[in-house]
Amino acid sequence: AQKVTQAQTEISVVEKEDVTLDCVYETRDTTYYLFWYKQPPSGELVFLIRRNSFDEQNEISGRYSWNFQKSTSSFNFTITASQVVDSAVYFCALSEAWGTYKYIFGTGTRLKVLA
Amino acid sequence: DGGITQSPKYLFRKEGQNVTLSCEQNLNHDAMYWYRQDPGQGLRLIYYSQIVNDFQKGDIAEGYSVSREKKESFPLTVTSAQKNPTAFYLCASSELRGQVTDEQFFGPGTRLTVL
Numbered sequence: 010a011q012k013v014t015q016a017q018t019e020i021s022v023v024e025k026e027d028v029t030l031d032c033v034y035e036t037r038d039t040t041y042y043l044f045w046y047k048q049p050p051s052g053e054l055v056f057l058i059r060r061n062s063f064d065e066q067n068e069i070s071g072r073y074s075w076n077f078q079k080s081t082s083s084f085n086f087t088i089t090a091s092q093v094v095d096s097a098v099y100f101c102a103l104s105e106a107w108g109t110y111k112y113i114f115g116t117g118t119r120l121k122v123l124a
Numbered sequence: 125d126g127g128i129t130q131s132p133k134y135l136f137r138k139e140g141q142n143v144t145l146s147c148e149q150n151l152n153h154d155a156m157y158w159y160r161q162d163p164g165q166g167l168r169l170i171y172y173s174q175i176v177n178d179f180q181k182g183d184i185a186e187g188y189s190v191s192r193e194k195k196e197s198f199p200l201t202v203t204s205a206q207k208n209p210t211a212f213y214l215c216a217s218s219e220l221r222g223q224v225t226d227e228q229f230f231g232p233g234t235r236l237t238v239l
Contacts, residue, residue, distance in 0.1 A: 013166075018164070041225075042225040044227060046230075051232065052212060052214075052232060052233040052235075053214075053230055053231065053232045053233060054167075054214065054216075054230040055230075056227045056228070056229065059225075059226075059227050100166060100167070104225040105225070110155060110172075110174075110218065110220065110225050110226075111169060111172065111182070112167075112169070112228065114166035114167045114168075115166055116164065116165055116166045117164075117165075117166055
């Protein structure tokens with residue numbers, strides 16, 4: 010069965026600190042996709058990144074970076090020099106590569122960045 | 125602008141009443157999804173549809189119904205059979221591209237409260 014675990018329920022940091030959000034997944038599929046979404050207070054989920062299981066390259070986008078390690082079944086998300094606008098709930102999700110295209114979401118990590 | 129609209133933003137319902145949540149997309153996506161979000165939990169899939177006039181149950185379909193008469197529309201009805209309908213409901217859509225799982229785009233959500 011597929012499962013996504015985000016063990017950190019809530020994290021608080023002071024502005025300009027770096028912060029890493031953990032995501033651990035379980036799947037029997039060899040081909041799958043991983044996603045990160047941001048949910049600001051407005052409620053709408055905003056897509057951040059998609060990664061397929063064959064691409065273990067780390068990715069950097071501005072202050073955001075992602076570390077994908079199949080050996081530990083983890084897809085962690087780091088925000089460098091955090092800002093107040095980064096305050097949100099962040100969700101990690103897993104999807105099989107074909108068929109139903111269903112997502113399995115983690116329970117989310119609430120990030121509070123304090124000024 | 126392309127996107128997903130959901131209406132209403134807030135909805136109040138008396139116990140025993142059915143209520144319909146609207147979801148419209150102009151992204152020309154084939155697939156559409158309905159999720160339920162409860163406080164402190166991840167998103168759970170209610171129903172999804174990959175083609176007009178066809179839809180499948182997700183993980184928590186009991187007490188809900190949907191229709192897909194048009195590609196751009198996927199309304200969700202919360203029936204009186206749903207035991208605990210108070211929640212935040214999110215609609216999403218995505219492309220379907222064979223063995224590629226595309227990112228899902230989300231609407232702003234409808235917050236349903238049962239009085």
